Amino acid sequence: MVYDIIIIGGGPGGLAAAIYATRYEMKALLIAKAMGGELATAPMVDNYPGFPGMTGYDLMKKIEDHAKSFKVEIKAEEAIGITKNGAFKVKTAKEEYEAKAIVLVTGSERRKLKVPGEEELMGKGVSYCATCDGALFKGAVVGVVGGSDSAAKEALLLAEYAKKVYIIYRKPEIRAEPATKKLVYANPKIEIINNANVVKINGEKMLESVDLDTGKNMKLEGLFIEIGGIPASDLAEKLGAKLNEKLEVVINEDCETNVPGLFAAGDVTPVWKQAIVAAGYGSIAAYSAYNYIKSLEAK
Ligand SMILES: Cc1cc2nc3c(=O)[nH]c(=O)nc-3n(C[C@H](O)[C@H](O)[C@H](O)COP(=O)(O)OP(=O)(O)OC[C@H]3O[C@@H](n4cnc5c(N)ncnc54)[C@H](O)[C@@H]3O)c2cc1C
Incomplete structure (x- = not known):
């Protein structure tokens, strides 16, 4: 089966992308090593609109349940490679999945x-x-x-x-x-x-x-x-995506990378490292992926 979109990452960026992708009726798959991402480890989150004074774990559980209510398909696996030959192929230790577009929301690793x-x-x-x-x-x-x-x-x-x-x-x-x-x-x-x-x-x-x-x-x-993170951008780099000097994936305002069909959002990109920002950009990335797929179909 060829998915419309594969989202790699289960943090606020990935889950927001999944919510938007399913609302656009795209066939979406979300692959994540660890659901919840970095925010799930936050002792206290007081700046996510609508949810004051919550632990990061509880907030991420709410966002995950929201995404699941739209029946997004989720695989708890690590993506170990992505190739592009027309469609994209995402390899994990168990399987290979195919999609027309990718949204990379892999965050960053502790330094x-x-x-x-x-x-x-x-x-x-x-x-x-x-x-x-x-x-x-x-x-x-x-x-x-x-x-x-x-x-x-x-x-x-x-x-x-x-x-x-x-x-x-x-x-x-x-x-x-x-x-x-x-x-x-x-x-x-x-x-x-x-x-x-x-x-x-x-x-x-x-x-x-x-x-x-x-x-x-x-x-x-x-x-x-607690001295920051290293962007998990190696999958994007191997695919030919441009990185900046901090090894973040370079995107434009539509979350497009220089690789057509590859979109990125959240902490793996040069945006402000905050959950609401990751979620906002995740939604933009999903919308841009939708427009990209529509443009492929129009050809
Ligand atoms: C202690 C702490 C407290 C914080 N407090 C706040 C706060 O109060 N408010 C706030 O707004 N922000 C806070 N942040 C920052 C916030 O957590 C991040 O900005 C946000 O989580 C970024 O979201 P993301 O979706 O881009 O990435 P992440 O949340 O990092 O998620 C990345 C996802 O990608 C997955 N992944 C990575 N590589 C692969 C791979 N190869 N294959 C499959 N999956 C992969 C990971 O398992 C994870 O699911 C805090 C961060 C920390 C560490």
């Missing part, structure tokens, strides 16, 4: 610190997700590396469990949204260490301490690394 001890102590005190692991650190002293809004939110969540939370940031001031900053500054459990980088993570079996480039050694039981 690593790349310091000694990080790999060895991953899952042994070193984590990339406070939502997933925060509850394991009740009464502990933990650190968060990073100064973004996401990092500040991770620190706020961790402060609900931990005795003390240090935010370790390389610049003079954290760059979280003003509302998040206020909460961080007002939280007596959180202390910010500016102008510092973690250069080594120490521990025999479990994390014991970290070395900073200021010369300080900090005793920590948990270290949460």
